[in-house]
Amino acid sequence: MTASPPAAQPFAPSSNVAFLRESATIAVSARAKALKAQGRDVIDLGVGEPDFPTPAPIVEAAKAAIDAGATKYTATEGILPLREAIAERATRESAGRLPVAAAEVVVSNGAKQSLFNAIYVLFGAGDDVLVPSPAWTSYYEMVALARANVVPVIGDPANGLKATAAHVAAAATPATRGLLLNSPSNPTGATYTLHELRDLLALAEERGWWVIADEIYAQIAYEGTATSALAVAPSRDRLVVVDGVAKAWAMTGWRIGWAIAPRPVAAAMAAFQSHTTSNPAAVSQHAALAAVRGGVAIEQAVRHMVDEFRARRDACLAVLAEGPAPAVVPPTGAFYLFFEVGGAHGDGDHFARTLLEERGVAVVPGSAFLAPGWVRMSYAAPQAQVVEGVRRLVAHWRALTGR
Template sequence: MSVKTEYRLARRLAQLEPSATAAMNARVQQLRAEGIKVISFSVGEPDFNTPEPIKVAAIEAINKNRTHYTPAGGTLEVRKVIAARVSADQEIPYALGQITTTAGAKEGLYLAFQALCDEGDEAIIPAPYWVSYVEQARLAGATPITPQTTEATGFKVTPAQLQAALSPRTRVVMLNSPSNPTGAVYSADELAALADVLRESDAIIIADEIYDAISYVPYARWLRVAPDMADRTLIVNGAAKAYAMTGWRFGYVAGPQPIITAIKDIQSHTSTHTASITQDAAVKAYTPSAELDEAVQTMVAAFHKRRDLILSLLAEIPGVSCNVPDGAFYVFPNVTGLLNKPLKNGVVCATSDDLNNYLLDQAHIACVSGESFGAPGYIRLSYATSEDEIVEGMRRFRESVS
């Protein structure tokens, strides 16, 4: 007679929610395997190929047998080019000891929370927020504090909201511009007003700039506005979005050397480093190049055109309204006008999560519900897909809710 095994998991997992974007992608793959034509607006991934010079650099790395362990945090070559890029971006000099490379910006964020937060600490994460911020804070023992931004402020936290959220326990403040999921981009004046509040605290600012290359308005960087706060700011970025390198898993963290050293110490006991081949590819990506600049500009121009297209089509759907995003490749429409009323076949959706599942089941389009981002009543759509799929997907959306 067999005895059922009871598995005791770590208490820190009790509040952990699986990634909503990853879960939706898994459902899409399952439906496609069943032969259903699903149009996905759920994954934040450029549909462009990695630029050819970057791929060539990776192939050369393999042919030269650069396939062995590297130092924790990356090779000297890759940290040199990242230090140069960050120094140019922020207009502040960064030394090699202030740089570590990671397996994607997501790992960089996770390691930052692990290095900074203890039980009892608080992390201010304005909502709507990227799904992993709050989970990573919780995994590090911190309590997420999530001031709710609104359409009226362009989904950007105000100085008053930030002031109200600060406490003696505040350890981390997250800034994400351009934003996932809303596409909001903070202006220099808006960042300066937040800096005035944060100078009165001792919180560490984590500036997630992963979408910095994809901005349709002049892009203001946190440390260009508040250079005096460099000694308590971590810059997190990576190659995934700007260079269409999501699968390569290359990110980096730049900041004060004691924090970067702590992050590298954690890396030495976990992933050690991102793949050696990826690091060589990143050296090419971050070395100044007119060819790569042109590739990025071509991609951004396509995203800009798609943004305008999907906004025009969403405007034709009764019950849906949408702020104009200034960056990234997401729209975040308000769908409260579709809730608690009969849709096609008399179906009633009480929440945006219900609507999200309805759209997948009835229209075979995949989005991500606002609940996942701390913003019920909204859904996120990624327009990093072809214009034809945007047109067809929005046609399905409109017909399914008519």
Template sequence: MAHTKLNSRLSKRVQSIQPSGIRRFFDLASKMDNIISLGVGEPDFVTPWNVREASISSLERGFTAYTANAGVFELRKEISSYMNKRFSVQYDPETEILVTVGASEGIDIGMRAILDEGDEVIIVEPTFVSYVPLVQMAGGVAVPVGTTKEDQFKVSASQIKAAITPRTKAIMLCFPNNPTGATMNGQEMQEIADLCEQYDLLVFSDEIYAELSYDENHVSFASLPKMKERTILISGFSKSFAMTGWRLGFVLAPPDLLAAMLKLHQYSLMCAPTMAQYGALEALKSGMDDIERMKQSYKQRRNFIVKSFSEIGLPCHTPGGAFYAFPSVEETGLSSEQFAEKLLMAERVAVVPGHVFGEGGAGHIRCSYATSMDNLEQSVERIDRFLKSL
């Protein structure tokens, strides 16, 4: 009897997807001593105590059963109120809000809910590493549209229009952006919104960094005229509320789209963790001061690292949001991967090579400034020393 080849046991779709380029550098760094990591896209703040206390209290009161598939109704009501007050978008907690296991699940089930085999999704690059694989796992085709440092990594409506084909189903946007920190204003988004109406497109708007907009107020894509009915808005508690390990996000969408996503959520995950939902409820009720405190700290660090990178010879645009700097390393003559590997080995500073975020990220590195000022100062000294050694 012939032996079955291992590869034949695996889905061709899964085999075609590459492992995360970010994880490879984390794995390398984890085996080394005296590392300063600028690689992790995670707040360095601990979740505020009152949020942790609310979660502990829910356990003590015995709230350990499944919740409604869509999430604790009181939490959905609070999400509705929060999004209306902060970003001027109104969603019905009964039919338009779903609590998910992180924002990533929201994107996953959103893609699977709308895509048929071969449908195209326009992805603005550089982009978060999971978007393209999630499109592919849903049977879709990711169509990249690149942005450049000369344009502050903003995409134009004309670039998106040039990528639209009869198979285009949706556009994936993330502002403030991971990895570039780029933001867009209302007028720039409105031009994209006009395209969506003209070509009957849906929009995935990943707004997980919405609260971390430093120089202008965040504009939610769903707040634009006629865009709520076309928008799957993804957000959550990981970044601005410092709750990454809680794995709690939410999706806001029109009732027909949300009902489809709810079916996928029901069969794959049932519901988000109960105790995390009660912690999130407390975060929304009392966490605005904590958000502002963390935001001001990130802004101070942003200003320091952008100025420092420019001074040591790494040109860097000023990110309008999130907590990433995205300096160019092109002048060193090294690729982003070569630069990141050599820097890690020589100076024990972990950064993420920009090419893992798509072709538009080539020649850049992503540096998270969600770490202490002491770490940032030391990392700048080490990178400066590395540059002088080249």
């Protein structure tokens, strides 16, 4: 008699990923879409995606690249002209103080991949990584995927929820190996001042920590330009700067990001990427090259988008000034409003869930960013929708709090 085959086991995720949580942003969007499909009037202010088309000259450059045969593999780390253009731009950021070479640039499928690659090659089991919080939800999961430990550094509500060098120093442990910075910040829209950033980078240099500075929102800033880590870092010896085309150039779907890292780190990131995804799409790299090289029409398009975001922000703040409203982090960059809705009347999860179900506005609960009493609203949507979304959010808050 032959033995019967073992019963198939139901799928259980491996220990590599068993701890991963579904992205809260995606979960909210899925629920908003489901309600819309039922015919409900839903304003989706959950996602952080510019609602503008990619500037036309960038699209034209991509079409020309396809016609010219940009349909093959490229070098894993990206085409040389793009890495050169990124290196030149970065060198300008530091006013020539910390020159960047093309060999120190690795292009990837989005800032997200660059962040993951940097975290994965720099940190491992037993390493503590300081994460000023609230912070973008994926940082926590990426550090965990590298088997390192997140040490959240909760920022000061009186200072835009930013964590200063003093907060970071107080949270450091003997196992601290790195610090993740993000300015302007997702989810708060706060921007670190030149002095705050300089102090953080000086502390990291003194302690020998790696710093990963995520500058994906750097061009979307409303009070002058957002300071880059490249402008104030004492050196680039232990600094990785991550940026990409998604937000400032309205190119989320093209999937191009990059990291600027010391040569050995860049080489390790490229080697790692060579075994996972290889090069990002050739045609997207040519589009990104047009974006980074810029030119009058592209720069005008970027300025127009930033002006629009600023006008929406101001319109939202005007609604909030009309009467009792939840506290909000003063938004100086990116395109998010971070509201404090928690307290005796309920937490951010409850607030976000009931705001969507009862008033048809999708926002992301702050628990996704380690700030459970808060919610994040994106204003990367047409102004009328954003203003209506804020009105409904305020009405909901007033109803819950009896204000």
